[in-house]
Amino acid sequence: MSEETNPQSAFWNGQSGLTWVEGQPFLDEAFSGCVPVLTAAVEASGAKRLLDIGCGTGAVSLALAEMRGMQVTGVDISEPMLSRAKERATEGCKTASFIRADAQDYPFDAGSFDHIVSRFGVMFFEDPVAAFTNIHRASANGAAMTLLAWRSPKDNPFMRAPKQAADPWLPEDAFPPPGRTGQFGWADADYVRHMLAEAGWRNVSIAPLDIDCAFPEAALSFWMERMGPVGRIVSELEAEPRKAAMQAIAEAMAEYVSGGMVRFTAAIWKVEAEKA
Template sequence: MARITSVHKDRRWSGKVNKEPVWNARRGHAWADLQPLLDRLFLPFGEIIIDATLTDRIRDVLDIGCGTGATTLAFARRRGAGRCTGIDVSLPLLNVARRRAEAEGLANAQFLEGDAQRHHFAPHTFDAVISRFGVMFFDDPTSAFANIRGAIRPAGTLTGVVWRSRSENPFMMAGELAAAPLLGWTAPADSDAPGQFAFADAARVENILRDAGWDAIDISPIDVPCRLPAGDLSTYVRRMGRVGMTLPDLEEGLRATVEVALDEAFAGFVTDGAASFDCACWLVRARNPPD
């Protein structure tokens, strides 16, 4: 059996990250490399956001945490769309998004490198703000949503999808739980710390938005069926999440042991050559009050 060295025994789960270095280093490059796989996986969420947002009145859209640009570009392709602007802290992801927009000739799609919590947006520039899993990482979410609201025209809308709790998303937690005893990690607990599950508590999200000046707030549970072919699953579990960020730094024997544990943990999700699972999320909608 592989030996677990002391460097792994003291590791603890932490949702807090320094966003820019993380997303411009290994994590950002992993998301950039896996853009086609992740777009296929998260396609249903972009469609939900667009269906919940698109009206004849909405032309100019701001996409928070746009990543490689999937939802920004989807809006830009819509007939009658105006300016579609994505913002993200990750330059590797933005480079992919910009190449995609150029390749499609989508001149109405543009991308900004920056933190939406602190970025100086031009006031009242957009009809709507959207986000696909891009708003859970703010260190001061109330300040962030107040800043974002300033960029939205009166009566403009917010539509986003965020994760519900860890316990409701066993697929998303399977890798961490399988690797934890091998790497000396303590089991993660739900918390308000910035990270994937920071908005698990709907009441907290409502309070954040209300304190930031939004009204007409609606937070509805959605359970979205997702599917990953077995080949994509193997890549996903080895490249994504905390385990994916850790694997390259492990000595060979321990890495092999962790990979076996990962494959065993995800085997229960696989039937007929693909992993099938539900993603438990909140569909969050709100409005910038009219004048």
């Protein structure tokens, strides 16, 4: 699929990518608990050549680059987010390389990575089997893979709270039916297991993991209004329903605020696999 016809490319290179760049400081703080899970897995594997899929603004790639002797490559489809990752690498004198590409079809050198990681970057492929077949080809024999992906919306009440609160004011066709591409595209563990096996990966292990997350209350309005589809849809409503919907969202999110911080639990899957 060309970049011009790839909906994910258009999405992440437009306003959504710019929004994630703007929110990078508090987003990194919110999901900082995910990073040690990945660095520990890499340390345990003894790998030195690492690929970070959907690296975004670089939080995981830069943390891995701090580990001695690591060759870290981050890949992402978003130019705005990669530009920020490169800036952060330069600012922190970190040695990491970044590729703007879709990992689904990018011609990585065969057998060039010993460990594949991702924090919430693997649920957006248009053809997941093709993507992980390509990543399998780019991995060395015996390579490990450690991926973090969201479990279901039901398991993540914080994530679904804005939509539930604003639902009375949202258009009936505001959201497409759930699919395999998107934030919760990996909610079904059986699907993930079979998909990775079809792509050639072996010893697939999928375990639930709950991560405590927190970010400053001052960033909550940014989160509500700009970080997800609900905020974008609500912003397009007429003045009165927009005001009512935002008030309902604010009331729903208030239960997660304490001590000047927004606190919630990220219910995710830790997905591990090997290239036999």
